[in-house]
Amino acid sequence: MTTRTTAGLVGAGVAAPLVAVSVLAAAGALAAPGGGLPDPGPLVRAGLPVAAAVRDLAAALTVGLLVTAATLLPGPGPRQPGLGARQGRDVLTPLQHRTTGWAAVAAAAWTTATVVGLLFTYADLAGSPLGVGTVAALPYFVTDFDLGRALGLSAAGSLLAGLLAATAATPGRLGTATLLAVAAVVPLAWTGHGGSSLNHATAIDAQMTHLVGVSVWVGGLAALTLLRSRLGGDLAITAGRFSVLAGWCYGLVAAGGLAGAVVRLPDPAAVTGTSYGQILLGKATVLTALGIAGWYHRRRLLPQLSVPGRRGFARLAAGELMLMGAAVGLGVALGRTSPPDAALAETLPATTALLGYPMPPPLTLTTIFTAWRPDPLWLPLAGAAAVCYLLAVRRLRRRQIRWPAARTVAFLLGCGLLIAATSGSPGVYGQVLFSMHMVQHMTIATAVPAFLVLGAPITVALRALPARTDGSRGPREWLLAVVGSRYARLLSNPLIVIALFLGSLVAFYYTPALEFSLRTHIGHLLMLGHFLLVGYLFANIICGIDPGPARPPHLFRLMLLIVTFGFHAFFAVSLLSGSALLAESWYASLERGWGPSLAADQALGVALSWALGDYPIAILAVALIVSWVADDTREARRYDRQADRDGDAELTAYNTHLQRLHHHDRHGENQS
Template sequence: MAETRRPARQTRPPARPGGSPAAAGTPGTTGTVLTTLACLAAACAALLLALSTGGGLTPSVLGDPGALVRYGLPLARTVHDLSASLAVGGFTVAALVLPHPSAAWSRVVRAAGVGAGAWTVSALAVLVLTAMDVIGAAPGAAGFGAQFAQFAQEIDLGRALLVTTVLAAVVATVGAAATRPAGSAWGAVLSVVALVPLSLSGHASGSASHQTAVSSLGLHLVGVTAWVGGLAALLIALPLTGRRAEAGERAVDLPAVAARYSALALWCFAGVALSGVVNAAVRLGGWSGLATAYGALVVAKTAALVLLGALGAWHRRRTLPLLATSPRAFWRVAAGELVLMAAATGLGVALSRTPTPVPEDVPGADPVSDLLGETAPPPLTAARWFTQTSPDLLWLLIGAGLLVGYLLGVRALHRRGDRWPAGRTAWWVLGCLALLFVTSGGPAAYGRLSFSAHMLQHMLLTMAVPPLLVLGAPVTLAMRVLPARRDGSRGAREWLMEVVHSRYLALVGHPLVAAALFAGSLIVFYYSPLFELALRTHVGHELMMVHFLGTGYLFSSVLIGVDPGPHRPAHPLRLILLLATMGFHAFFGVALMQGTQLLAADWFSQVAPGADLLADQQRGGDIAWGIGEVPTLVLVLGVAVAWSRSDTRENRRRDRAAERDGGRELAQYNAMLARLADHDHDHDRAPEQPREG
């Protein structure tokens, strides 16, 4: 009897926990754990070395809370920053880099959720340890509970840490529930929002160049967390890339994913470098500051940044082209880069615990400058309105980015042989320049010093800038320039389309809702504590700018927009809506002119002592009533021109249709009129029926 042999048993790649096999040539769970431990060790070593050098571990003479706070607070802050980076970077990579659905996307989102959970726990630890540091007592001391409650509710630093803890918990909840790209996008947005309170604490909370320090620190935090956490997320997803996709999943192309992250990392590096230079210039106070302990740490962190930039450039040239054949080489370089990033994070924590050469609060300084957070400008004149500056780093970057990005898009169209109207480009350039002037020129310098100057800034921001930007048709240009992705991931084009066609934009972009937001927010803002909050706080001021620019853009888009978007009413209804809204706007101005109740009286009495505040507020009413006439006339002309062009296009369409079908539509219309005429004629000739009885 012949011997029967069983077919050779096929072997499969080792399975990762959860059932999906690891890609060939990439480390598995062991490599991830070792890299995590190496990052923690590098961060802690750099932190302790920097603190020892800068004197951060020396016991305080007065109110020393003990070794637990001296060592525990910096260590907790390091874990806090690393876990925040994993949350921000993980959700960002899932939203912008990885395809969905895929095992790599799911693993990265779960890791980002775990990072947000660790962020919540460490943020709570930082809150408690910081309270112990400020109070100078341990939790078991008498009265510590009441003092802790006061610290968390009434002190700016305590409130910022408490808000961060709550927001981190919200991010962790979103991460646990995220199953679609929208969930990862919300996780990224909320995690970035959770970073905002951190930019308001620490060295940035001082009075010297407060706005610049806060904006630069916020930009620095976002860039660092997206950069570090994004690389960690890429390494977490690496074992699941380059393999055959299972049923219902999409394949993950490692070279494409790495190239997308590389572009993201380049932008993060630029933002970190720019914000780091600005913040160091504010805090060092000159080259002499480099000779201090704070300056030494700045030099060390700068060296780490330069080294990371060099590694990134070498990474793009050498290892990215080898990803398809040698992913392990990419792993080794990326893991080493991540360890260096962790060490730089430890240096950053030590930097925040080291006194700056420039005092954060200068005793006896100008009280108006203390309130403004920057040097008060000279008295307002007509010339200074156009020559005085108050640079806002955030809006400088936004305005410059919008201008440069638009011009690059126009150049890309021309290079491929497509045309773009020169008029739209001119409108957009004027809008961006006007935005930069309003947010960083004379209106920004004097907008917080008097009500009339603030109202002029407001009117320019909400009624002059938006129509210029709307006429530039930026969404249409972006749709023609941005490339579409085919692998299930979402880039700038896909997210832009998601926003344009979202239910939220359909709601707020409805003509009646847009008009209500545009006009009604005036009453809500100025006759509530929001107005003074926007004057006193940097975040409130920036949110005010975003809101009024956004509502102005929505309203202008409803009236004269050409971009795809929500439903737009017929042109006669647009004119009616415009006139009704502007009538309400004029009523607001008249109410200010005739009103006797001072708005934000506490603020203006401090920044403008001795001034006639009521007369200045009434001048603001004059501005609100008078300056609204010119934009209204421009918008009326815009609607009229759009109406005329719409009729012209409709007539041309009908003419072309008549040429194609030989005037069939016109013939049918004439035949209908003839039938109606015959019917009326027959009715007139019918004999009158005799009446009964």
Template sequence: MFMALAFGGGADAPPISDPGEAVRYGLPAAKLIVNLGASVAIGALVLACFALTRDEPAWNTTIDIASAGAAVWAVASAATGFLTFLNVYQQPISTDPAFGRVLSQFITGTELGMAWLITVLIAAAVTALCFAVRHPTAVAFVTVLAVAGLVPMATQGHAAGTAGHAAAVNALGLHLVFAAVWLGGLVTMTLLQRRLDDKRLVTVLSRYSTIALLCFVLVAISGYVSAALRVGELDALFTPYGVLVIVKVLALLALGLIGMVHRRWIISRLASGASRGLFWWLVVAELGFMGIASGVAAALARTATPVAEEIVVFTPATMLTGEPLPSPLTAMSFLTEWKFDVLWTMVCVMLAFFYLAGVWRLRRRGDKWPVLRTVSWLAGLALLFYVTNGAPNVYEKYLFSVHMLGHMVLTMMIPVLLVPGAPITLAMRAIRKRTDGSRGVREWLLWAVQSRYAAFLTNPIVAAVLFAGSLWLFYYSPLFRWATTEHLGHQWMIVHFLLTGYLFVMVLIGVDPMPHRAPYPMRLLLLLATMAFHAFFGLGIMMGTGLLLADWYGAMGWGTDALVDQQTGGGIAWSVGEIPTIILAITVAISWSRNDDKVTRRLDRKADRDGDADLNAYNDMLAQRAARDEAEDATHDPARR
């Protein structure tokens, strides 16, 4: 790291206001320790969730490793935040009360200080929770919290506040998460191997190797995107920043080669009884290259990028969004304008790849999978890719109507295509069941489907309320401003509306397993009520006379009437949003009819097998009841006696 800092000039004294050599070298060193501590915590937790069982001794050891990593992460984050303050404040440490007031203002009143404060708090919480919980489900929630601790770190970087901020944050977020899982998993395997016998070591190592392969692919892709944003032209590769990027790429390629050797040779040799010496040689080499990559990454964060500073023309759009207005919106713009998002691109690609891999595994063993389900799933992912990377992603910041179009596609059209794909059913059939008590992807999916959380969320009334009620709550609360003006809020919006739409459609026409299914009359009733609720929402926006975000959409500088555009968005919510609802109503009606036919045929087949025993028994019961009633009447009627 120190060599990289010296080469790239990341620790050189600035010509004005030098914070001191201790800060210039201490800050990247502290960030490196932050990355290592976070990696150990997250990697150990992921390994516990997907590779180990609760009953084996290695489980507790792994959680202890995660706790230690989180503690280092918390302390190093506090030190990094303090050094960052010194780097900005550029005054010596003092016991003067004014120094404390300025430090407090930095921590609680600036975006940079708040980011490190949140990181410290999350890391401290993960440390405490690792001591307190040991149940697999609780550990899974702690893992999610630990991954969330990387979000504030992802929002900081060279591209913050520039035109490439959104793409850089998503690329850096992917890079941090999967690099942490990769590095932390390897460190944990190194510390854990003495607690595992030879057979168990092979099993756990194989599972880690699969995770590491996925991490390698995502780290490589996200790293490429991040480098492309910061390096710019190919000529910039010959600058100090570009050379450091090349060194990091070479270290990454070496790690990929070592991982391939692990998968193809070492694991099979260990399974056949070979000595663990081979394992140690490759682990040491892999840790060495990971150390190089981590040190260079810490230096890159302090090295000036070769991308020239753009001359910003201050317009309302650039002041609000940090980016200039895109080209005027035309019909062709919906096909020609693209703004790629590496996060959602990888989500779509991975979901398509694993789905097709599951179909291929079924066909290879002789099982069938409906082609229409595959087509429906891939069409839904293609539409998700377009919404998150195409024209809706380009214009939704500037035009409310395009924002509403993207919203309707996310919450209504995409789920109508994804749900019939039955991904949970495919996973249950294609993924091998584990027999050692650990939880793989199949086991976690099965837990999610059978949990009380799923039972609550898939309750038809709850799903309908979440689907329809969130429309009003979102647009008539501060959530709309947060999702429009903040990158993290925008990502939350995509996930929220995609999930609420998926839950609602699954309750209506889903074929995947659920805790309970509503009867068809209730499904139609809920759908009709939701249609009415949705229509009132669209009409309410169409007829509105006030802008929802007047200081955003009304100040963007398009040269068009923002209120008219908002009313157009209401029309889109009413018209475009109703089309999938009608399709759902037709599908529910057809499914109801087919279900009745299926029940009738089943009863007919049963009657053919047993000679209509149920009907004969029912008739006999009626005859006996009639005879009994007649006997009782004769007993009480003297004339009949």
């Protein structure tokens, strides 16, 4: 099959969502909003869903092309020794260059469609036709409205990803462009109905999971179809790698879609009795068909790819692309259709609307241990991390490689604490009581990272993951690249880590960042992710054993530990002695008829933060001492082995030197 034919098949997949949007628009699913709102005109009503469909498809194609170039295609191989720094550096292959060039074009389309969608969205909300006033108001919309900010962030991310892709000459820059492209997809999840619904945290997280999975899956298949004629004999290997990746993406899409459906359609009758439910049912049908096609692809067609004549693969891939395109079109229509719980969201009590869930019962000794609200993001992430760690340990044991059980217990304990802090009582009451927020914060920032670092996850991953031999970069190769990158060296600098660890406390609690994390789910996710990462970097410097930049001497680490937590205690005292209430407007807006006053709860929270910093100090200190003793023991053993090999030549040379000094001194005395 020729390249022109392949491009035509991909084009058919691209046209499918536009056809789906047009059909649904004609059927009235995308009609102008009712309730007396002004009509922005047919251009805005018709152009907004089309711009959204083009944006989503261009985003998927950008992400898929970059992921394919970064992780699936054969690469340049390792650096060649004996060459100069510039000549010996890894460079992209011609095929990777071509793929990133196409990704840059797709990113330009993504950015353009997002900007056009911004104009249409503002005109739709304002109820006015497009004009000069719409363009003039765009900066105001992007800076002062959540919807505008989300679309603006996505446009900025896609623009940066496209610029990096266009100028990428090394795998490192390609990897950065890929991460930027995936990150630019995430804000699109904030533009749907999920942010205004009951259990909006679950809805937003489900949508983020869904969009990332769809983008990698749809875009990856499109990229593989475009590149199939250029891959030659590498098609079978590349398609096999994509098949594994597509399986993970299918799971993400299915999980995100199921979670979103449960949130938006709590009544089963709404599935067939509402337009929203019918479109969602259509998406589920398409997803099922794609799962069957993927199973057939993996079981029947992959083993035949090494045989000349690959028409079956092209036809099936084109069919999958058309189904995926139809699913994207249905998703756009779904975003423009009012869900069944839209009216319910407008009648929710003020506190329920703010929290996204009803006010929990009074905090007691019982509810501290029994309160439970599964976190839609951190619970599956922590669970997946624990499962992957156990699978890696099992793989090592099958290869007769010993792995300390204490490290396994430490990592699982860290995952368990992460689940308890986000899904247990700290997660349930963290937005209601400042004291429980502090419990969650200190657990995430100090205790969880300490146990995760003691589990040495990078070491066990590097030992368990398979290595690639064709120059491409899989999980193991990218992990090694990240560990040895200049960014890792920068973030492993003790002074920078301490500045981040301590400066984050001051910046978070003495700025509006605390209230932002309480009022918005995105702010809450950023807060937890930031403190988890900074805490991990700090614990890794103190007692980590994973490969990476050289750590400072043990005595210096001990000094860092003492100074850091001494400042932490001083920070707690400063909060305790202050008279201002933190995030007062947020906590005062909650209708909490139980528990302590705001001032008493804040005092309790500060005291808890002080106390909860003690046991991580003890854990890190003990781990540091054990590491110190172990390093000294290894050094002594190394010295003993060297002495056995050379007959203790170093000690003999030292004694000879002392004897010479002694004779020199005696000779000087005799002359005097």
